[in-house]
Amino acid sequence: MQLSRVNQWLLRPWGKPVLWCVCALPLVGLLVAAFTDRLGANPAEKLVRETGEWTLRWLWLTLAISPLREVASLPALLRYRRSLGVTTFVYALLHFVAYAWLDKGLVVDDIIKDVFKRNFIFVGVAGLLFMLPLALTSFNGAIRAMGGRAWQQLHKLVYLVALLGLLHFYWKKAAKNDISEVMVYALILAVLLGWRVMRKGGFKALWQVR
Template sequence: MVAPARRGRRVVWLHPAAKPVLFAASLLPFAWLFYGAWADQLGANPAEHLIRATGDWTLRFLCLTLAVTPVRTIAAQPALARFRRMLGLFTYFYATLHLVGYAWFDMGLDVADIAKDIAKRPFILVGFTAFLLLTPLAATSFNRAIRALGAARWQALHRVIYAIAGVAILHFFWMRAGKNNFAEVAIYAAILGVLLGWRLWRQWRGTALQPQRG
């Protein structure tokens, strides 16, 4: 028999309004930045603020996306899985804004200059690499893509998210290196380290518990 509190939580996650509420909440950072730019409230260097903020929100949504599986497993709330796709797509949304902000505000949308900058500066290169790796995951985050690829190949493709997390942290580290501000980098690295470490532990535990064949 399911305890009343747990049954109540399941009802909340399965409520028809849950996804629209999450969608609206995920758009709030974008709305706040848009309003700040329109009202000229982003400080002395609004372009830098927009680029930095969209990068920060990309990392936050990446952490939230990777946290869904551990949380739903530990809390025995399988219904939480229905939010993972949306969070992953918002990760890509803010990553796209981050890239567009750099290309527009820093480089004036000059493709030749952007290509030279990517080749010249390692932190731009790894950031662009993370975006490229994230693109096929966003493009295949739909049921039709899962059916076309097959579940096994789709899952194998989406495991690239772990590499993306590492590359994103490296990009963030190099961005902060010039300012000697590594506190935020350490926080995000710790969060992602715990989330990825939990997955490795689960995989190891599952392998260890498999019966040995004679």
């Protein structure tokens, strides 16, 4: 009975606006901190780091929708998955813009050289590029135009994006000999992907469900 009531709440028309407001909170917090000079000794590094870590958090939450809706018997959660996916892309784009603007001064030549010089930058940019077609096809019209099967096949790129994001984070932290936080993210991702493998009884499950 209680789960049925939660599902009803999740289906309310105000559900998505509330989600968008929640998703905006970390960004608003960073902007407020920036305008009030509370980003610490290295504001640029803080903005780049925080937008990057929030990208991973939103991506992990996006991947958690399928396990949660089945384990918790909350099918209404599915209507929020695309919104979380778009949020992930927005934060990833902000992460790149913060790096390109605050670290490289929007000098294209310097950005390109840095991408090919540093592995973790290259992997991060690759992850963002793989996210682009997912963001561009995140609306109902794209599903109708592509067909459900092709759309689902394309959006399985989310698994590759997650792995690239984790590798990007690992290489960034490994350079500072600090991978404890990376291990937490890796464990959560292993659980999220492992659930998919176990659900279908093989690694091909990653290409069958989300």
